Amino acid sequence: MKSLKSRIIGTLIVLFAVVGLADAGASYWLTMRHIDELLDVHLQGAAVWLAAGKVGTIGTNGPPQHSIDGFVGQIWKQGLSTPTDNTDPEVIFNRNAPGGYSVERINGHRYRIYTLRKTADDLTYQVGQPVAFREESAGRAALESLVPTIFLILLVWIAIPMVVNTAFASLERASSDAETVGIGHLTPLDISHAPEEVKPFADSINRMIARLQIGIEGEKRFIADAAHELRTPIAALQLRIDNLENAPDATARAERLRELREATVRTATMIRQLLELARADAQRDPSSVADVVDLRQTVQTLVADLLPVADARLIDLGVKRFEAAHLQGHAGELRMTVRNLIENALRYTPAAGCVDIDVFADATNAVIRVTDTGPGIPEDALDRVFDRFFRLKSETVEGTGLGLSIVRSVVTKHGGSISLENRRDGQSGLIATLVLPLRASSGN
Missing domain, CATH: 1.10.287.130 (Signal transduction histidine kinase, dimerisation/phosphotransfer (DHp) domain)
Structure with a gap:
């Protein structure tokens, strides 16, 4: 595929060539037409000049046959078979030609003739000119009129590459800058001189x-x-x-x-x-995965897996609101996310405590809520617990500080949200609420 610059230059040159040729053709045709009209006016003027009594100036033999304009003038008198005056004896027009303009072939040549009759003195005045001379004169004038157009076309053909190359020079500089971009050199491109359309x-x-x-x-x-x-x-x-x-x-x-x-x-x-x-953290689009995740089945499986851990610590692990909820996404990642939330609740809930799980969906989102009876989280630390390797100071609970970071990363990638809040129903504990759109979308 050709470069954008080459395509623009080629397209502009071809377009201007077509427009230039069309303009040249129109100019040629208009010039031919105007010259032809001008010569017709000249013919009519010569006939009127003859009729005005200037015959003595022309003379019987008049100008030579191949005069500069090729004009042939003739005066006919009623009843005579030959003209009384003729500037070219070898050319005889048809005296019966209709008044005004006409075309005749005489001696193998076509003539454009103007006929003027004056009934007062029974005279007919005719002035003719070879069509070949008219066409040659009109064609020469038309070609001369094309000279500026031809020079303009050549000038534009030279100017188009120069203008386009100048316009793309800033892009070439930006391309050179882009070549230097790498892991160790992530410098933004200088686009101050880039065209507005490219910015x-x-x-x-x-x-x-x-x-x-x-x-x-x-x-x-x-x-x-x-x-x-x-x-x-x-x-x-x-x-x-x-x-x-x-x-x-x-x-x-x-x-x-x-x-x-x-x-x-x-x-x-x-x-x-x-x-x-x-x-x-891998940048994959969950919507491109064909997994249809049944959150209720996922939670049911996780509860069965973690029930021995809860029993060993005398914790009541179960579900309260348990409704159908399906969405599209990474089944393994979502299972890992919910497991981390339940494990955190079990880890921080003391013996004889309780961990309740709710699963439900509305028109647009699926919701998983994990509520425990642990000590909760200090208000000033609620936003920090999602940071990697952040751990609450605890003498009895060990952790890596990565669980909630994993949860947030997966939820963000699925276009959802995760929130933590301390219970305010008279008991200590934490409420973790996971909201996921029923149609997964990639997070930023």
């Missing part, structure tokens, strides 16, 4: 660069935070291994082995959540 597209590229810069900076922070957070569990694993090697007896060895297993589980949990968060 919206260039602005969108600069906005994309800005989004990439924000995303890359976020990923850099995430990697740095992950590396920092992983140091603690890895150091704990090393310490547990050293303690296990130095155990004095079998009882101490068993206790330290249990501690090593617990540390290993915590490390594995953090690594699993890091991977889940990385997958959740």
Whole structure:
């Protein structure tokens, strides 16, 4: 495919050539017509001049046959078979030609003739001119009139590439700047000299660069935070291994082995959540996935999976409002999101507490609400709990600080929202509300 610049230049040149040729043709035709009309007026004027009594000036033999304008003048008297005056004896017009203009072929040549009759003195005046001479004169004048048009066409053909190249010069500079854009150099393009028609597209590229810069900076922070957070569990694993090697007896060895297993589980949990968060952050459009998610079935399966955990902690885990709700999206990601909310509620709810789950839908959204009887979250920390690696200060509950970050990432990608609020019904606890559109859309 040709470049846009080449197509514009080619289109303009062809368009102007067509317009120029049409203009040249019209000019040629109009000039021919005007010259022909002018020569007709000249013929009529010559006939009137003859009729005005200027015969002596012409003379019987008159101008030579091939005079500069080719005119032939004749005067006929009533009853005579030959003209009384004739500027070219070799050319005899038809004295009976109708009055006004006519065309005759004489001696193999066509003549344009003007006939004027004066009944008062029984005289007929005729003036003729070779059609070939008229056509030659008109054609020469018409061609001369085309000279400015031809020069204009040539000038425009030269000017069009220069103008287009100048207009695209700023785009070429922006293209050169774009070639330098990379992970380590995310500088917006200079579009100050770009044409107004291109600025919206260039602005969108600069906005994309800005989004990439924000995303890359976020990923850099995430990697740095992950590396920092992983140091603690890895150091704990090393310490547990050293303690296990130095155990004095079998009882101490068993206790330290249990501690090593617990540390290993915590490390594995953090690594699993890091991977889940990385997958959740992947820029995929949920609407392009054909999964139809039954949220009621998803919650039912998760409750069955987590019921042993709830029973072990003497927590009443169940559902209250349980209605049908279906939407299109990533089934695995949505299952992981709901699981994180339920696990958080179980983790922070004390023994003999209660965790209730509601599932329902309205005309546009599906809603999952998880309500617990835990300690809740301080009001000043409600917005921060979605930050990566943020953990509430708690001496009894361990966590990685990634669960709610995963939830927000998945929900945002599905075009939904997640909100947390402390209970205000006389009990302590937290209400987590997950809202998802029934027709998933990609989040920003």
